Amino acid sequence: MIKTVEFLENGIVRLIDQRLLPTEEVVVDCKNYLELAEAIKNMTVRGAPAIGVAAAGGVALGAREITTTDIGKFKAEFEKICDVIGGTRPTAVNLFWAVERMRGAVLGATGAGVEELKGRAANEAKKILAEDLLINETLGKNGADFIGDGETVLTHCNAGALATAGHFGTALGVIKAAFGTALGVIKAAHLQGKRISVFADETRPFLQGARLTAWELKKEGIDVTLITDNMAGYCMKKGLVQKIVVGADRIARNGDAANKIGTYSLSILAKAHGIPFYVAAPISTIDYNIPNGDHIPIEERDLREVTHVGNRQLAPDGIKIFNPAFDVTPNENIAAIITERGVATAPFEQSLDKLRR
Numbered sequence: 001m002i003k004t005v006e007f008l009e010n011g012i013v014r015l016i017d018q019r020l021l022p023t024e025e026v027v028v029d030c031k032n033y034l035e036l037a038e039a040i041k042n043m044t045v046r047g048a049p050a051i052g053v054a055a056a057g058g059v060a061l062g063a064r065e066i067t068t069t070d071i072g073k074f075k076a077e078f079e080k081i082c083d084v085i086g087g088t089r090p091t092a093v094n095l096f097w098a099v100e101r102m103r104g105a106v107l108g109a110t111g112a113g114v115e116e117l118k119g120r121a122a123n124e125a126k127k128i129l130a131e132d133l134l135i136n137e138t139l140g141k142n143g144a145d146f147i148g149d150g151e152t153v154l155t156h157c158n159a160g161a162l163a164t165a166g167h168f169g170t171a172l173g174v175i176k177a178a179f180g181t182a183l184g185v186i187k188a189a190h191l192q193g194k195r196i197s198v199f200a201d202e203t204r205p206f207l208q209g210a211r212l213t214a215w216e217l218k219k220e221g222i223d224v225t226l227i228t229d230n231m232a233g234y235c236m237k238k239g240l241v242q243k244i245v246v247g248a249d250r251i252a253r254n255g256d257a258a259n260k261i262g263t264y265s266l267s268i269l270a271k272a273h274g275i276p277f278y279v280a281a282p283i284s285t286i287d288y289n290i291p292n293g294d295h296i297p298i299e300e301r302d303l304r305e306v307t308h309v310g311n312r313q314l315a316p317d318g319i320k321i322f323n324p325a326f327d328v329t330p331n332e333n334i335a336a337i338i339t340e341r342g343v344a345t346a347p348f349e350q351s352l353d354k355l356r357r
């Protein structure tokens with residue numbers, strides 16, 4: 001069985017190394033919180049919910065590493081660990097959501113000793129991981145009815161089990177499939193017995209679609225066709241796509257949704273061709289603190305991601321490069337936002353607020 005994120009008994013956070021997929025299925029053990037922080041930065045683990053779960057594990061691991069028995073010093077060091085983990089990537093709000101939950105579980109406890117606080121950190125991280133698996137299964141089922149028998153769904157980047165705490169290749173307990181968010185919807189429709197085909201955008205420059213989504217869907221036995229990003233419009237024009245389902249890294253209060261770069265253009269193509277465009281994400285991806293997508297920080301990544309594929313250089317030396325990793329799809333391009341608590345439709349300000357607790 002492969003798990004995206006796993007917490008070992010000794011506090012180690014085990015990750016499947018997503019940089020090596022699909023050719024190598026290798027796990028990486030993060031033995032201290034700094035290794036975990038680096039794993040988030042370098043995309044060993046990626047995808048908003050997976051980053052959140054890994055971050056929670058990293059904070060628990062960091063708490064375990066603290067040697068002082070003085071409660072004041074422990075809390076100060078714990079805060080520092082939360083800041084380091086929280087500083088790894090800027091766009092996916094699940095990272096900050098998870099770190100805040102860890103902070104609350106540990107620093108919110110009054111009268112507890114250092115060992116008890118370390119235990120609380122470990123338990124909270126395990127809770128976040130377990131919840132994530134159930135959330136994705138529920139979210140998938142909530143969205144499955146949007147996909148009809150015989151339809152072809154286009155998706156972008158990877159919003160599958162690899163982007164969450166997902167498990168692969170098991171029928172243990174409640175986990176009957178490796179769900180994920182956008183792919184969770186597709187997989188749930190597939191499990192309902194519908195014949196579903198998927199177009200996976202390769203997702204330049206980091207190729208999460210080609211490397212991860214294609215790998216994951218193939219493993220799940222779902223029909224998948226890989227296309228390059230610039231083929232999406234052609235496929236829509238030819239009537240080859242009936243639905244679009246993508247994930248999200250941060251959704252503003254009004255429904256504007258940040259997702260992998262290229263999602264915004266897809267939403268415009270979808271509108272032009274009258275194709276429903278769905279966003280699937282857990283409630284932890286909704287940032288109720290921001291009114292609209294203009295407030296979402298967009299990560300800019302290493303320019304080498306654009307100039308090179310692997311070790312092969314594609315562009316001349318010295319050329320100017322721009323590498324924003326995300327864009328924002330305006331709410332008017334979104335037919336529905338599918339969450340584990342239900343489905344939100346326009347006006348999103350009200351419908352998303354109803355899903356808030």
Ligand code: MRU
Pocket residue numbers: 046047048049156157158159160163181182208246247248249259260261325
């Ligand atoms: O840079 P990444 O790979 O962490 O970005 C992930 C995405 O943007 C995915 O498309 C996804 O929809 C959000 S996570 C389910």
